[in-house]
Amino acid sequence: MLRTTITQCRQIALFALGVSLLTACGNSQSGMKLGDSEYAVLTVNSSSSNQTTSYPATIRGTQDIEVRPQVSGFIVKLCVDEGATVRKELIPRSIRRQ
DSSP, X not given: OHHHHHHHXXXXXXXXXXXXXXXXXXXXXXXXXXXXXXXXXXXXXXXXOOOXXXXXXXXXXXXXXXXXXXXXXEEEEEOSOTTOOOOXXXXXXXXXXX
């Protein structure tokens, strides 16, 4: 009796295993399709764009200096052109003293 029950349990287990293997490996079309999907394709055209980005900032020099006069008065006229080279001995200005 015990031997028959064990044999029946083995047969049921083998049958269940066989059915599950056949179901899992079957060629049914109802399962998930792999690689058969089609997708719409869009061609991208190149174009130019003018983009700017601005950030709030403060610019500081590596060395901040103050320029102070050695004489009192107002500068009336500069006697050199902008960007010209000036030697140390030359006084390129006209000062009206107070």
